[in-house]
């Protein structure tokens with residue numbers, strides 16, 4: 001099977017990828033890890049298993065192609081037990097598993113939970129590592145320690161350099177050993193490409209489709225399939241012990257219908273968790289609202305506030321222009337701000353954040 005380098009060259013030849021020296025500079029790192037993991041392990045009673053290769057921490061601004069490169073890498077792993085998962089989703093699973101272990105009376109829940117991961121995979125590929133939550137910050141050090149000790153290789157993408165992880169977080173000094181561990185067990189590489197391909201792809205394309213009909217539906221579908229290549233799966237967010245399922249998710253982009261998010265008893269915490277997990281949301285079928293659905297209107301205000309604060313890129317289809325969505329009922333005054341935010345979020349370049 002081809003190396004990443006070979007596949008990358010082919011994709012450029014076929015016009016599917018643009019030539020990008022910064023991206024190409026990372027390929028040898030991926031191929032190094034791939035080659036080490038594909039080398040058959042010689043078994044022998046007294047033979048120590050070989051040291052796993054150093055992983056890769058690939059960081060840089062949004063839309064530079066980090067996730068694309070990681071996906072390409074994962075597709076080249078042949079039969080190496082590999083798991084590609086959004087970091088956020090992985091940590092939610094870990095917390096759930098630790099909770100279960102504690103219920104069974106296990107004191108040190110990290111050990112069995114990590115052992116379970118070690119049993120299943122040799123390579124973990126995390127997309128979008130970010131640590132904003134103290135419950136994550138306080139366990140990742142020991143968790144990764146156990147994963148590395150078990151011979152797992154980790155590659156990850158991130159918008160921040162390791163030293164900026166969990167910046168200004170509570171009890172950050174307890175978190176610092178984790179940063180050292182990353183530097184010791186992973187090659188830290190900055191993807192310096194000057195091109196934001198995602199912004200390029202969306203440039204000039206409208207982000208607010210109205211009215212709702214078969215044409216606008218088709219346009220929404222075309223954007224979604226262009227952005228995700230048809231790959232998507234549900235994302236489960238754990239919010240205050242509840243589960244909130246976002247129907248479609250891929251590479252930090254989500255798609256849902258208005259009814260999924262605003263027609264259900266969800267609130268600020270749920271929308272903040274969503275805004276935290278995605279960079280782009282496609283929201284279908286925003287209806288015109290009135291007195292009878294002021295609850296939906298109120299939730300929509302909260303949702304847009306959360307997305308706006310987190311500078312999540314929004315692409316939506318709606319029954320009417322923002323200022324015509326909610327004209328009578330409780331909270332129409334507050335809705336004016338939402339309408340204005342919806343306008344602002346349509347502007348070219350909105351949500352295009354530099355690496356922080």
Ligand SMILES: Nc1ncnc2c1ncn2[C@@H]1O[C@H](COP(=O)(O)OP(=O)(O)O)[C@@H](O)[C@H]1O
Pocket residue numbers: 016017018019020023061062063064065066067068069157197198201226227251
């Ligand atoms: N060299 C390239 N040529 C063409 N499209 C690219 C290239 N690199 C990335 N893209 C596309 O740009 C978009 C953003 O890339 P992505 O990997 O999601 O960025 P990041 O993870 O760094 O935010 C994706 O649709 C991706 O397929």
Ligand SMILES: [Mg+2]
Pocket residue numbers: 066067068127128157251252
């Ligand atoms: Mg990405």
